[in-house]
Amino acid sequence: MRLDRWCAISTPDFRLLTDLPARRALRLADxxxxxxxxxxxxxxxxxSSAPPPLRIVAMRRSGDFRTVFAxxxxxxxxxxxxxxxxxxxxxxPAAGAITQxxxxxxxxxxxxxxxxxxxxxxxEEGFASxxxxxxxxxxxxxxxxxxLHHFRRLNVKKLPVAELVGERHSxxxxxxxxxxxxxxxxxxxxxxELGDAxxxxxxxxxxxxxxxxxxAGVGSGEAxxxxxxxxxxxxxxxxxxxxxxxxxxxxxxxxxxxxxxxxERNCLTETEAAYELGVAATSRNHEFAARLLGEVVxxxxxxxxxxxxxxxxxxxxxxxxxxxxxxxxxxxxHVLANTRMAQLKAKECxxxxxxxxxxxxAESARYYRRALLGQADAVDAAYGLGxxxxxxGQAGNALxxxxxxxxxxxxAPRLNFYLGEAYRLTGDDVxxxxxxxxxxxxxxxxxxxxxxxxxxxxxxxxxxxxxxSAR
Numbered sequence: 001m002r003l004d005r006w007c008a009i010s011t012p013d014f015r016l017l018t019d020l021p022a023r024r025a026l027r028l029a030d031x032x033x034x035x036x037x038x039x040x041x042x043x044x045x046x047x048s049s050a051p052p053p054l055r056i057v058a059m060r061r062s063g064d065f066r067t068v069f070a071x072x073x074x075x076x077x078x079x080x081x082x083x084x085x086x087x088x089x090x091x092x093p094a095a096g097a098i099t100q101x102x103x104x105x106x107x108x109x110x111x112x113x114x115x116x117x118x119x120x121x122x123x124e125e126g127f128a129s130x131x132x133x134x135x136x137x138x139x140x141x142x143x144x145x146x147x148l149h150h151f152r153r154l155n156v157k158k159l160p161v162a163e164l165v166g167e168r169h170s171x172x173x174x175x176x177x178x179x180x181x182x183x184x185x186x187x188x189x190x191x192x193e194l195g196d197a198x199x200x201x202x203x204x205x206x207x208x209x210x211x212x213x214x215x216a217g218v219g220s221g222e223a224x225x226x227x228x229x230x231x232x233x234x235x236x237x238x239x240x241x242x243x244x245x246x247x248x249x250x251x252x253x254x255x256x257x258x259x260x261x262x263x264e265r266n267c268l269t270e271t272e273a274a275y276e277l278g279v280a281a282t283s284r285n286h287e288f289a290a291r292l293l294g295e296v297v298x299x300x301x302x303x304x305x306x307x308x309x310x311x312x313x314x315x316x317x318x319x320x321x322x323x324x325x326x327x328x329x330x331x332x333x334h335v336l337a338n339t340r341m342a343q344l345k346a347k348e349c350x351x352x353x354x355x356x357x358x359x360x361x362a363e364s365a366r367y368y369r370r371a372l373l374g375q376a377d378a379v380d381a382a383y384g385l386g387x388x389x390x391x392x393g394q395a396g397n398a399l400x401x402x403x404x405x406x407x408x409x410x411x412a413p414r415l416n417f418y419l420g421e422a423y424r425l426t427g428d429d430v431x432x433x434x435x436x437x438x439x440x441x442x443x444x445x446x447x448x449x450x451x452x453x454x455x456x457x458x459x460x461x462x463x464x465x466x467x468x469s470a471r
Contacts, residue, residue, distance in 0.1 A: 007268060017276050051085065051408070055280065068285065107127060111128075119215075130189045138257075143251050164184050190248065192228075271295075277289075278309060297326075324344065339371045348360045420435030421455060424455060
């Protein structure tokens with residue numbers, strides 16, 4: 001991968017980092033802006049506040065994407081964060097055009113950043129695929145133009161609707177044939193969205209209710225019956241017939257998405273490109289990120305930003321602490337470096353008793369407070385400080401900081417758990433139930449779902465198995 005080809009394009013909605021040739025890069029930025037205009041009409045803003053900034057990394061070669069992000073079996077991903085969301089993708093060998101992958105991942109971003117609800121994974125992936133083939137003209141947008149041959153190759157009998165909608169939290173290659181699951185989710189959502197044009201019931205009108213019930217923890221079978229007025233067997237039969245049609249319906253939206261935006265494009269030095277890619281890769285490929293950022297600090301040893309980024313990428317405590325200390329020696333108020341030092345201090349409590357952790361938590365809180373002094377809206381620091389206060393019996397103080405973080409990610413199960421615990425410990429049982437139920441129903445880790453269920457049990461009147469009702 002060549003680092004001398006990277007440029008950044010700034011738009012009102014995102015910053016695009018890419019090694020695509022200039023014209024292709026500008027066309028991609030324009031397509032994403034037009035896609036956003038149309039997709040926002042289908043994903044209206046919910047209760048969440050303004051999302052964190054969006055960074056998009058688009059790579060011209062799929063092999064480079066897999067190397068940088070350690071993503072062997074995917075063409076792209078959306079990484080949520082309190083401080084920043086990241087979309088990253090390369091060309092999909094199966095789909096061809098990079099825009100289809102870009103639209104798929106951008107849909108994930110809109111669903112996460114504009115809504116406070118949690119979506120079952122089958123719907124989120126199916127809806128993202130449904131919008132990924134969006135087509136534009138100056139005066140209209142066409143959605144649902146799916147490649148019918150793709151569904152005809154799919155043996156729909158091997159993954160019945162009942163099994164598909166039972167997938168709630170996450171997918172992995174060890175448990176699923178993801179190619180089949182993604183395709184069936186796409187087909188099923190296509191039918192729910194546009195099937196009324198093929199003589200099926202108006203499922204699109206009933207979808208919001210289905211998603212509300214699922215978000216509230218209602219099991220998949222019950223949610224289908226209550227919202228769609230159809231069971232999994234009926235829906236499976238309808239899906240098979242839908243897949244056998246000669247053509248699939250499409251929908252035309254009278255929305256103007258004319259191109260013409262002028263974007264600021266700046267090309268990066270190799271060191272700047274290494275820094276940007278290292279930061280972007282940190283959440284997915286720590287070793288690669290640390291190697292790139294190590295080269296950056298070697299070239300710029302007086303850069304607090306580079307040392308702080310390296311501290312984030314390094315996962316072993318001692319090297320990470322050394323990098324954070326180097327950043328703080330240069331800039332004692334550096335927000336990311338202080339936040340990272342606080343996180344590293346908190347890790348020292350693992351395996352220790354509560355009393356042994358008091359001094360560690362106190363020092364961790366000191367670093368978090370220093371980060372917030374440098375940047376009052378440092379959401380990662382606010383979240384961390386809220387958790388520390390909760391661990392040290394200061395639930396009232398914890399509430400203030402956890403609320404700040406929750407505004408950025410009201411769908412996040414772990415954040416809802418801590419906020420629910422803060423409400424429970426301060427005596428606000430009504431709000432505690434709301435957030436603890438969210439954690440119990442949606443945390444992908446069964447151990448944390450059980451912790452949320454136990455906390456709800458302390459409030460009384462809760463069914464301990466509610467979090468597993470979707471299975």
